[in-house]
Structure formats: C-alpha cells, structure tokens
Amino acid sequence: MEDRFIYQMEPWIGKEERDAVCAYLESGGWLTEYRYTRMFEKMIADYTGASFASVVSNGTVSLFAALMACGIGPGDEVIVPDFTMIATANAVRWIGATPVLVDIEEKTLCLDLEKAEAAITPRTRAIMVVALNGRAPDMAALTSLCQAHGLWIIEDAAQALGARQKGRHLGTFGHIGSFSFSAPKIITTGQGGALITNDADLYDQIVKIRDFGREKPGMDIHIALGYNMKFTDLQAVVGIEQMKKLPERVERKKQMFARYRSNLADVPGVQFIETNPEDTPPWFIDILVDDRESLAAYLKEHGIGTRPFYPPIHTQVPYRGAPGEFPVTERLAAKGLWLPSSLFLTDDDIDRICEHIREFYHRGTRLAFQV
Structure with a gap:
C-alpha cells in the first residue's frame, strides 16, 4: 500500500x-x-x-x-x-x-x-x-x-x-x-x-x-x-519470547541490508558502510549522502520516515568545549541517514523505499527539495 x-x-x-x-x-x-x-x-x-x-x-x-x-x-x-x-x-x-x-x-x-x-x-x-x-x-x-x-x-x-x-x-x-x-x-x-x-x-x-x-x-x-x-x-x-525469535530476526536484518544495498548499488551519491554480512546484522540500515536533509524531506513527502545520525558528542550542549579534534566524526555524522529498518518491513516495502530514493537522484527531484 x-x-x-x-x-x-x-x-x-x-x-x-x-x-x-x-x-x-x-x-x-x-x-x-x-x-x-x-x-x-x-x-x-x-x-x-x-x-x-x-x-x-x-x-x-x-x-x-x-x-x-x-x-x-x-x-x-x-x-x-x-x-x-x-x-x-x-x-x-x-x-x-x-x-x-x-x-x-x-x-x-x-x-x-x-x-x-x-x-x-x-x-x-x-x-x-x-x-x-x-x-x-x-x-x-x-x-x-x-x-x-x-x-x-x-x-x-x-x-x-x-x-x-x-x-x-x-x-x-x-x-x-x-x-x-x-x-x-x-x-x-x-x-x-x-x-x-x-x-x-x-x-x-x-x-x-x-x-x-x-x-x-x-x-x-x-x-x-x-x-x-x-x-x-x-x-x-x-x-x-523475543529471544526465541532472535535468530530469525538476525537473519532477516541481514537480508534487509542486502536488499537495500543491491537495490541502491548503482545510485550515485548513496554510500553504504562496509559490512561483513556473515557477522553483522545492522540494527539500522545506514547510508551516507551529501544531501541528507533534502532526501529525508523527499522521503517524508512520500510516506517514508528516516532518522539522521547522532550529532557528535562534542557538539551536544553538555559536552561543548570538550578538548580534541574530530574531523571524521564531524564529516560522517553530517552525512549519515538511517533508513526504515523495522522488522515489519516486507521486501515490497524495501523496494518501494529504494524506488523513491532512485527517483530522488535520477529525476533531478533533489533540486526541488533543497532545505
């Protein structure tokens, strides 16, 4: 639907x-x-x-x-x-x-x-x-x-x-x-x-x-x-009861990640984090993009929720002024977006999400959603 x-x-x-x-x-x-x-x-x-x-x-x-x-x-x-x-x-x-x-x-x-x-x-x-x-x-x-x-x-x-x-x-x-x-x-x-x-x-x-x-x-x-x-x-x-279902959920998480990655493999500007599929069932499906806010707004318009990566700890109010330099954290945290990752998702849901992401990048839609 x-x-x-x-x-x-x-x-x-x-x-x-x-x-x-x-x-x-x-x-x-x-x-x-x-x-x-x-x-x-x-x-x-x-x-x-x-x-x-x-x-x-x-x-x-x-x-x-x-x-x-x-x-x-x-x-x-x-x-x-x-x-x-x-x-x-x-x-x-x-x-x-x-x-x-x-x-x-x-x-x-x-x-x-x-x-x-x-x-x-x-x-x-x-x-x-x-x-x-x-x-x-x-x-x-x-x-x-x-x-x-x-x-x-x-x-x-x-x-x-x-x-x-x-x-x-x-x-x-x-x-x-x-x-x-x-x-x-x-x-x-x-x-x-x-x-x-x-x-x-x-x-x-x-x-x-x-x-x-x-x-x-x-x-x-x-x-x-x-x-x-x-x-x-x-x-x-x-x-x-949740633990009884954990092995099945772990396998489903791996399948979900693989389907997202396969569907979006040829989309320019969408980067996946290196993941060993044998060991790691990503909790959230994570991508790195240069236009995170625009993509998130576009997906929301099409009934799809997302979540931005955590801000770096040193930028949060209780930790402002913390000593150190954090160039990798600052760069990647600003690009990261968590896509829908619920175990309720069907393969059709994932395909729908990926199709909207493809549309965003392939049809110039991103220009209309600059935020």
Whole structure:
C-alpha cells in the first residue's frame, strides 16, 4: 500500500508476547524480578556465549553498573568515541569520571584505536568501546592495546545483540559487555539492559550493585554500595519470547541490508558502510549522502520516515568545549541517514523505499527539495 506510512523503526511485539504477559498476570506473579528474570538472563548468556548475564532496568544503567563494578569513579578518565548515542558518555559522567572523547575510523564508524592510544594518560582507567550499529573496531587489537596499558574494556553493545566479529559475539571480548532492550532494538522489553561477563568476581559485583548492595536477595544486610537497578518478571516474559525469535530476526536484518544495498548499488551519491554480512546484522540500515536533509524531506513527502545520525558528542550542549579534534566524526555524522529498518518491513516495502530514493537522484527531484 503506497499510502501506508513507513516508520523508520517500530517494535515488533507478537501474539506470543501478549499471551505470555496475560498468562503471567493470571498466574498471580508478583511482577518483580524472580524466576522468569533468571530464565531470561540464562537465554542471553547462552546466546552470546558468556558465562554470566545480569539484566537491569535500562541500557544506561547497565553502563553505570559496569563502570562501578570496575571501580571507576571521580578522578578517573574513560575513553569514549565521539560518535555514539549520548548515554555512553553520560554514564561516565554519572559515575563521576571524565569521558575523554576520541574520533572514529571511517571504515566502521567506531573508535579509532590509534587515536585512542594517543589519548591515554596516567588517569585513564578504561576504554568504553561502542559497537555502533552492530559493527566494531578490530577487537583483537583493542584487547592488546588495553592489556598493554592495564585498562578495563567495557563494550557498549547496545546495538549489537546478534552481531559477531570473526564468529565471536560482540560484548564478550571485553571485561563486561552491555546491551539495551529499548523499543527500537532487535529485541525489546520496552526498556531494559543486560550485562554479560566471563569474570565471576565482576558478576558478583554487578549482582550486588543492582540490588542495593545486598548480601543476599530479599535480606536487608548490605555489604556494598548499591542501587535499585532491578528488572521485572513482567518484562522478562516478554524478553523470553523475543529471544526465541532472535535468530530469525538476525537473519532477516541481514537480508534487509542486502536488499537495500543491491537495490541502491548503482545510485550515485548513496554510500553504504562496509559490512561483513556473515557477522553483522545492522540494527539500522545506514547510508551516507551529501544531501541528507533534502532526501529525508523527499522521503517524508512520500510516506517514508528516516532518522539522521547522532550529532557528535562534542557538539551536544553538555559536552561543548570538550578538548580534541574530530574531523571524521564531524564529516560522517553530517552525512549519515538511517533508513526504515523495522522488522515489519516486507521486501515490497524495501523496494518501494529504494524506488523513491532512485527517483530522488535520477529525476533531478533533489533540486526541488533543497532545505
């Protein structure tokens, strides 16, 4: 249907999730975290290959908990890419440390490791690497870099559930990996986050941090500083059904990216980010164009939603004046556009979107949509 507006992203909640929620409510469950939360955590650990998984209230909280578990706080520095969702840098601020912004590499839109190494100081305690849109820098090289300098690796893999590098799931290369289950993600529980690790001591710290520092759940004996970051079983029953569908969704994301790229391969001015189709199911379909605002306006006129790339962190109000130079981030962030990426999209929908993009470039329409 040509008149159906195609949103850039929609969450996909099916009958299975609705039935599971109704069954849980009818069972008299207490809503808070319990048996289903533990089941959801096990599914995440099994899927990623991590030894431990702990779910929390959202993806920003998960980054905060990861930093806290690593003992990072006031006076410390954490290297963060300048191109990321602002929550990455905000979590570092929240813990009381200083986010040190570093430019990205053009190939992956992820942290430039050479520039990251140049930014290391005696106060640097960690690198928070972001798997932006399911892609990551060379994780073996990052591991070697951090080992050489005695740094923690925290992987912000919020956009990378289902993504791998050389067969290994992103989030498992570092000391702690963090995921998000907010509405646009490949699986969602409305809000929510998860931490994975292979380190039993870090896992023990995370479990205490998310539950007021309690020695044991339900007991008011507190042996560490902690907060209320807990998940709920009501969310977990949704998450369990979503996890059952994850392998199918990962494959569909790969198919969608391939169809977009094939349809637009001969369109001048449309550039795709280099992507390994075996490892990476891009969360959002991303392109680079010189006339982003004009193209977005044209697509909206034809019932198609898009979303511009994140602005560089150093241009956001809380971070203006941050030291450093960010030429790659500035150039690519200004050109980036996320196309419709919902799992609701049919092949016909993708073909329709691509046809309008082709029209925009091939028929001189772009001149009428200068904004």
